Structure formats: C-alpha cells, structure tokens
Amino acid sequence: MTEARKFRIATASLAGCFGCHMSFLDIDEKLLDLLQLVDFDRTPLTDIKTIGLRGPCDIGLIEGGVCNAENVHVLREFRAHCKILVAMGACAVNGGLPAQRNHLDLRDILSEVYHTEAGLAHGGIPNDPELPLPLNEVHPIHEVVKVDYFLPGCPPPADAIWKFLTDLIAGRTPRLGHGLLRYD
Amino acid sequence: MLTDILDRHRRDGTRLMQILREAQEALGWLSPATITAIASGIGWPRAKVEGTASFYSFFHTRPMGEYRVLWSDNITDRMLGNLDLMQAMCQKLWLEPGRVSEDGLVSVDTTSCTGMCDQGPAVLVNYRAIPRMTRERVELMVELIRARKPLADWPADWFVIEDNIRRADILLGNRMAPGEALGAALAAGADAMLAEIRTSQLRGRGGAGFATGLKWEACRQARGTAHYVICNADEGEPGTFKDRVLLTRQPDLVFEGMTIAAHIIGARRGYVYLRGEYRYLLESLESVLAARRAAGLLGADILGKGFDFDIEIHLGAGAYVCGEESALIESLEGKRGVPRNRPPYPVTHGFLNQPTVVNNVETFAAAALIAARGGDWYRSFGTPRSAGTKILSVSGDCARPGVYEYPFGVSVRQVLADCGAHDSQAVQISGPSGICIGPDEFDRRIAFEDIPTAGAFMIFDIRRDIFDVVRNFIHFFAHESCGFCTPCRVGTTLLKNLMDKIAAGHGTRYDIDEIYQLNRVLRTAAHCGLGHTAANPLVHTLEKFRPAYERRLKSMEFEPAFDLDAALSEARQMTGRDDAGAHLATDTENAR
Numbered sequence: 168m169t170e171a172r173k174f175r176i177a178t179a180s181l182a183g184c185f186g187c188h189m190s191f192l193d194i195d196e197k198l199l200d201l202l203q204l205v206d207f208d209r210t211p212l213t214d215i216k217t218i219g220l221r222g223p224c225d226i227g228l229i230e231g232g233v234c235n236a237e238n239v240h241v242l243r244e245f246r247a248h249c250k251i252l253v254a255m256g257a258c259a260v261n262g263g264l265p266a267q268r269n270h271l272d273l274r275d276i277l278s279e280v281y282h283t284e285a286g287l288a289h290g291g292i293p294n295d296p297e298l299p300l301p302l303n304e305v306h307p308i309h310e311v312v313k314v315d316y317f318l319p320g321c322p323p324p325a326d327a328i329w330k331f332l333t334d335l336i337a338g339r340t341p342r343l344g345h346g347l348l349r350y351d
Numbered sequence: 352m353l354t355d356i357l358d359r360h361r362r363d364g365t366r367l368m369q370i371l372r373e374a375q376e377a378l379g380w381l382s383p384a385t386i387t388a389i390a391s392g393i394g395w396p397r398a399k400v401e402g403t404a405s406f407y408s409f410f411h412t413r414p415m416g417e418y419r420v421l422w423s424d425n426i427t428d429r430m431l432g433n434l435d436l437m438q439a440m441c442q443k444l445w446l447e448p449g450r451v452s453e454d455g456l457v458s459v460d461t462t463s464c465t466g467m468c469d470q471g472p473a474v475l476v477n478y479r480a481i482p483r484m485t486r487e488r489v490e491l492m493v494e495l496i497r498a499r500k501p502l503a504d505w506p507a508d509w510f511v512i513e514d515n516i517r518r519a520d521i522l523l524g525n526r527m528a529p530g531e532a533l534g535a536a537l538a539a540g541a542d543a544m545l546a547e548i549r550t551s552q553l554r555g556r557g558g559a560g561f562a563t564g565l566k567w568e569a570c571r572q573a574r575g576t577a578h579y580v581i582c583n584a585d586e587g588e589p590g591t592f593k594d595r596v597l598l599t600r601q602p603d604l605v606f607e608g609m610t611i612a613a614h615i616i617g618a619r620r621g622y623v624y625l626r627g628e629y630r631y632l633l634e635s636l637e638s639v640l641a642a643r644r645a646a647g648l649l650g651a652d653i654l655g656k657g658f659d660f661d662i663e664i665h666l667g668a669g670a671y672v673c674g675e676e677s678a679l680i681e682s683l684e685g686k687r688g689v690p691r692n693r694p695p696y697p698v699t700h701g702f703l704n705q706p707t708v709v710n711n712v713e714t715f716a717a718a719a720l721i722a723a724r725g726g727d728w729y730r731s732f733g734t735p736r737s738a739g740t741k742i743l744s745v746s747g748d749c750a751r752p753g754v755y756e757y758p759f760g761v762s763v764r765q766v767l768a769d770c771g772a773h774d775s776q777a778v779q780i781s782g783p784s785g786i787c788i789g790p791d792e793f794d795r796r797i798a799f800e801d802i803p804t805a806g807a808f809m810i811f812d813i814r815r816d817i818f819d820v821v822r823n824f825i826h827f828f829a830h831e832s833c834g835f836c837t838p839c840r841v842g843t844t845l846l847k848n849l850m851d852k853i854a855a856g857h858g859t860r861y862d863i864d865e866i867y868q869l870n871r872v873l874r875t876a877a878h879c880g881l882g883h884t885a886a887n888p889l890v891h892t893l894e895k896f897r898p899a900y901e902r903r904l905k906s907m908e909f910e911p912a913f914d915l916d917a918a919l920s921e922a923r924q925m926t927g928r929d930d931a932g933a934h935l936a937t938d939t940e941n942a943r
C-alpha cells in the first residue's frame with residue numbers, strides 16, 4: 168500500500184488585510200491534523216517566496232482583491248501553478264473594502280494624498296520603478312484569472328475554511344451549510 | 352381630489368393599485384405627502400403603501416416629467432429600429448434616456464414589451480399606447496411635447512391599434528350574440544356545464560396548460576366564505592398580443608366565459624387583471640360591462656335565474672411577474688407582486704385567501720364557446736391530446752405579422768408559409784421563457800404534446816444575429832425579476848453580465864460553462880416560474896446556435912473581464928512612468 172501523496176497548498180494575500188489568513192490560523196489544533204494531509208508551498212506562514220519550485224500545487228488560496236500591477240503578477244503565477252484556485256474572503260470574491268475607492272478617480276486620490284495632504288507633500292507622487300503601479304480600480308480576482316471556487320465571508324469563519332479544505336482534499340465539491348456561509 | 356379617489360374606492364386597501372394609479376394620473380407622481388395621505392386614508396402602515404408604490408415600474412415616487420415617453424424594447428421593436436428612433440428623440444429634446452429634462456417637461460426611457468409587436472416600434476406616452484413610430488412621428492411628437500399640447504389634442508390616428516386578424520377559426524370567427532352561451536349554460540345548470548367543460552378537454556391557454564374542468568371542479572368543491580373568478584389579462588410574455596385582440600374583438604365572449612365559470616364554482620365577484628400597457632382598453636371594456644348589466648347578463652339576478660355576479664377591471668402597473676397567478680392575486684389585494692408559496696394553490700386559497708379560479712383570457716373565451724356548442728363539438732377540432740384551437744401572435748421577420756387562430760396540430764412550417772416568412776433561421780415560441788427552434792424542427796407542431804405555447808411566435812430570418820436576440824431576452828428577465836429570491840435576483844443579473852461580457856468581446860469557454868451552472872441554480876432554487884425559465888433562451892440557443900456565441904469569444908481559454916494594461920493608465924499618467932513595470936501584458940499564457 169502506497170501512502171497517499173500529500174496535498175500542496177499555497178496562499179497569498181493581495182489587497183487584503185490578512186484577516187482571512189488569521190481566520191485560517193484560527194482552526195487552532197486542527198492545524199496539526201491539516202499538516203498530516205498537506206504540505207505548504209509559498210505562503211506567508213512558511214515565508215517561502217516563490218511558488219511552484221517543488222512541483223505543482225494542488226490548491227491556491229487567495230485573500231484580497233487586485234489593486235496593483237504586482238497583484239496581477241502574483242495572481243497569474245498562482246493560477247499557472249495551482250490546479251485549484253480559491254477566492255477566499257469578501258475582498259477576493261468581490262473586491263471588498265479596498266474596492267470602496269472605486270467610486271473615486273485614482274488621479275484625484277494620488278494628488279490628494281501626495282500633493283494636497285499636509286505633511287506628506289515632500290517628494291510628489293512616487294515614481295520609483297520598484298513600486299507597483301495601482302490599477303484604476305480594484306477588481307475581484309475572477310476578473311483577472313479563472314477562479315474555481317469561492318469562499319465568502321469577511322473573513323470566512325475558521326470552521327468554514329476547515330470544512331472547505333477537508334472537502335476539497337477528500338474530493339467532495341465543497342458545500343458550506345448553514346452557519347458557515349457568510350456574506351459579511 | 353385625493354379624497355374623491357379614496358371615497359370612490361371606499362377607502363379599501365385591497366384597491367390600492369387603482370387608488371395609486373388614479374392619484375398618479377391626477378397629480379403626475381406619487382409624492383411622499385400623497386403616499387402619507389393615501390396610507391392614512393386606507394388605514395395601512397405608510398411603509399406598506401410605499402412598498403407597493405415602489406414595486407411597480409409604472410408608479411413613480413419622484414416626478415418623471417409632464418410627458419413620460421416609454422419605448423417598448425422587445426426584440427421585435429429592436430428589429431424595427433426603436434433604439435435609433437429613441438436616440439433621435441433624445442437628441443431633439445437634449446435629453447439622456449432615463450433622465451427628466453431640467454424644466455421637468457419630459458422623460459424618455461425604455462420599457463418591457465408593450466404587446467404591439469405586429470405594429471412596432473411602439474411607445475407609451477403617459478401610459479397610452481402609440482404603435483408604428485417613425486422618424487416623422489418622432490419629430491412631430493417632440494414639437495407637441497415642447498408646445499405642451501395635451502394628449503387629447505394629438506393626432507387621433509396615432510392611437511389606433513390594429514387588430515391584424517389574419518386567420519380566424521371557431522373562436523375569433525364566431526358571431527354569437529351576447530348572452531347566447533350564458534343562456535345555454537344557465538339552462539343546462541352548473542353540474543351539466545362542468546361536465547361539458549370536462550368533456551371538451553379544454554386546457555389553460557396561459558402557458559401551463561392545466562385542465563380547466565379539473566381546476567373549476569376543485570374550486571367549486573373548496574370551502575370558503577366567498578369564491579372568486581379572475582381573468583388573467585396581464586399578457587406580459589414578450590411577443591404575445593392575442594389577448595389584446597380578444598379583448599378588443601370578443602370582449603363579450605370573455606366576460607361570458609367568466610360568468611359561466613362563476614356560475615359553476617359559485618362566485619359572485621370576478622376581476623379582470625388588465626396589464627397597465629393596455630390602459631387604453633379600459634373605457635371600452637367598462638362600456639361592454641355596462642351594456643351587459645343593462646341587458647341582464649351581469650349584476651343581480653342574471654337572466655332572471657336568481658344568479659348574481661359582477662365583474663371589475665383592475666389595471667396592473669408594468670410588472671411581468673404579476674402574470675404569475677399568485678403574484679397577480681397579491682397585486683389584486685393591493686400588495687407588491689411577489690409570488691406566494693405554492694401549494695396551497697389559488698383554487699383553495701386565492702384572492703383574500705378564498706377559493707379562486709384564475710384563467711387566461713383565451714381560456715374563458717373558449718369555455719364560452721363550449722357552453723354554446725358542446726364539449727364534443729369542441730373536441731372535434733385540434734388533435735386527440737390538444738382539443739380546440741390556439742391563437743398565435745406572429746411577429747418578427749414576415750410579411751403579415753398579426754394574430755392567427757389555428758386548430759392545434761398546425762406545423763411551424765405552415766404558420767411560416769401563411770404569414771409570408773422567408774429564409775427563417777429561428778422561431779422563438781411562447782416568448783423568452785418558451786423554446787427556440789431552428790429550421791430542422793419546422794415540421795414540429797403547435798400542440799401540448801409537441802410544442803406547447805402561450806401564443807408568442809417570433810420569427811428571425813438569416814439576417815439576424817441570434818446572440819442579440821438572446822441578450823435582449825436576458826436583459827428582460829434581469830429587469831423583471833421581482834427580487835424576492837436570491838437565485839433569481841442575482842442569477843438573472845449574472846447571466847446578463849455574462850452575455851454583456853461576451854458581447855464586449857471578453858468572453859471565453861468558462862463563461863459558457865457558467866451559463867449552464869447558473870441555469871441549474873435557477874431551475875432548482877428559484878421561487879417561481881420566472882426564475883425557473885430565465886436561462887431557457889440561453890440554453891436553447893447554446894444548443895442550436897452555438898457558433899453565434901463562439902465567434903464572439905475572445906479565446907477558448909480564460910480572459911480577464913477588462914483591459915489590464917489600460918487599467919494602469921491613470922497611474923502612468925500621474926507618475927510619468929512608462930517602463931516595463933508600468934505595463935501589463937494582456938497575453939494569457941500565465942493565466943492558464
């Protein structure tokens with residue numbers, strides 16, 4: 168009997184607040200059970216910075232929406248290396264809180280912050296090529312890459328994340344029942 | 352003024368729709384003060400009155416101008432150029448669609464199909480129908496509006512609605528005198544009459560095809576303090592206009608059918624739920640009712656047989672979902688038109704929770720015919736499983752659009768030949784919620800056992816892009832979803848967005864998969880028939896006209912919903928950067 172191959176999981180936080188990752192850690196002692204089943208690839212939890220070096224990942228969890236060019240690159244890398252990509256949390260699913268800026272013109276925001284606002288108006292709008300440029304609007308991740316599953320909630324409850332992952336690992340289509348499915 | 356209206360309706364809350372309509376006709380719009388006054392007049396909580404006022408698209412709780420011009424936006428109106436004409440009208444009025452002009456004079460917008468598909472493009476001006484719009488009419492209309500001419504002084508021929516009866520059979524062709532069918536029914540007695548209806552095998556003409564005899568029998572047996580008869584004249588399914596013609600040419604037959612039903616089930620009151628788009632029919636229908644009362648065919652002691660029954664006309668206010676019988680009843684009670692949980696069905700718990708029969712206009716007319724001529728006679732028309740005739744509303748690409756009555760069993764090909772359709776590539780039967788068939792199916796037949804229909808028959812020839820047709824339909828459903836249940840409220844909008852994404856050239860294979868997925872959700876989880884069938888046009892045409900979608904797809908792989916590089920334009924402008932990092936490749940190699 169061969170031992171079942173462990174699942175590889177990668178996670179990233181784009182335009183999010185890390186609240187979803189915190190909720191993930193809130194599965195507490197079940198984290199140990201989870202480690203029996205999975206290995207972690209790139210994730211803030213392991214501090215591995217590059218995805219896919221040790222082979223393809225099975226599951227990618229994305230927190231946060233897409234607000235700048237770097238988010239686009241990271242998201243595309245995840246898509247390229249993960250068989251299953253999951254939008255985790257309200258921000259990834261529909262833009263969430265950061266998308267509150269969408270009704271403002273980005274140019275107005277930048278001038279307000281870097282030209283008008285007292286105390287910050289030293290160097291003008293930063294234009295260092297090292298810095299990623301912000302997008303005109305914040306987008307949910309499914310507008311940029313194909314997303315396989317959506318896990319709503321702000322953040323999704325720890326139990327929902329646990330149920331979702333164990334379903335995926337067991338090969339069941341994840342079904343979040345009453346109490347786990349949250350829209351805020 | 353408001354006091355008069357309230358008094359005329361006996362300050363009865365179930366008459367709220369009529370009170371709101373009359374108040375709006377008198378005052379121009381439903382201001383907060385008007386709503387407060389009506390609420391206290393009928394003794395309802397204000398929020399409930401506002402709930403009703405805000406539900407229906409023909410009621411407005413803000414001023415919409417002295418003249419409100421609504422362009423019917425069915426696909427048949429589109430094919431006749433309604434959008435160009437609307438654009439021209441807006442330009443001349445210096446107006447954006449949906450906005451009220453600064454001087455408060457006029458607003459111009461679109462509305463769902465107004466049932467003038469055989470004589471479009473059509474508009475409603477202050478809820479009065481004007482068909483056959485042309486560029487000349489637009490120009491003159493703009494002048495009349497600018498001059499603030501009352502509608503009564505507009506050219507009278509503008510308001511003429513054609514009947515366009517192209518083929519009449521036993522129903523449209525009958526020449527019975529008022530009272531003939533009713534006399535026969537009362538002479539035979541309720542039991543014998545019910546037996547006749549059952550013998551005839553008459554089935555409902557509103558779409559679902561439920562056996563009329565069974566429905567009436569169930570209602571007659573149901574216990575209640577009162578029984579009611581309701582005629583469903585909401586006719587909201589785009590492409591359907593045969594009930595309009597029946598109510599114009601055979602109103603006595605329809606009222607007679609209702610009266611016969613009332614006699615069988617033991618009702619003393621009946622209602623016609625007439626769609627707001629047919630407001631222009633109200634006065635003529637009222638006068639037919641008055642004539643029937645004068646002739647002893649309605650009111651107290653009908654034909655001297657000690658049977659009392661009267662009919663009232665209730666106008667809807669622009670909500671397709673109110674064609675669904677339980678939503679219709681809610682609306683008739685003065686509430687928002689949200690479908691009820693079923694069961695219980697209206698036959699036991701209908702209007703005011705009492706046993707109620709709801710039937711389509713054509714069903715009542717056919718029942719009257721059966722009363723006069725007998726069930727066996729009626730059954731001799733049509734096919735063994737579909738008795739009688741069916742009236743079709745034919746529109747779209749053909750030489751002779753209009754109303755065609757055929758015995759059941761007629762082939763689609765026959766109808767196409769009769770109406771002068773050439774090079775047809777598709778026919779949408781029974782409206783957007785019905786089915787779409789292509790040329791290889793034109794030998795199929797109009798019948799309950801093959802293609803059942805509520806009557807719409809829209810023809811598209813080879814010049815038409817089927818994708819545009821379907822996109823128009825899903826916009827209709829998204830607009831008409833009553834919003835009560837999430838699968839339909841969200842699902843129809845998602846379908847609309849997907850179709851718009853594909854139309855904008857950003858679509859992919861995954862979007863097609865998503866359409867199927869949403870269809871499953873709507874079928875299984877929506878609360879009423881509107882949601883259940885909303886994805887039908889997409890699913891049918893994906894099966895039969897798939898290339899119409901595929902040639903629009905940007906790629907068979909995933910595509911972003913927007914132009915990524917363009918999304919950095921504002922930041923580039925503000926930072927003055929143009930280095931490689933200030934751009935995003937749009938190729939999707941990385942995106943799988």
Ligand SMILES: Cc1cc2nc3c(=O)[nH]c(=O)nc-3n(C[C@H](O)[C@H](O)[C@H](O)COP(=O)(O)O)c2cc1C
Nearest residue numbers: 555556557583585586587674675676710711714880
């Ligand atoms: C969304 C929706 C709209 C409907 N619209 C109409 C309509 O406009 N006219 C109609 O007669 N039936 C309509 N129906 C069907 C009615 O619910 C009901 O079945 C019919 O009026 C019964 O009459 P019948 O047995 O004579 O057909 C609609 C149903 C749904 C779900």
Ligand code: SF4
Nearest residue numbers: 183184186256257258
């Ligand atoms: S969904 Fe909520 S918890 Fe998660 S990143 Fe967004 S704001 Fe934070």
Ligand code: SF4
Nearest residue numbers: 833835836839879882
């Ligand atoms: S299915 Fe649509 S129309 Fe029907 S109740 Fe739900 S939201 Fe309303």
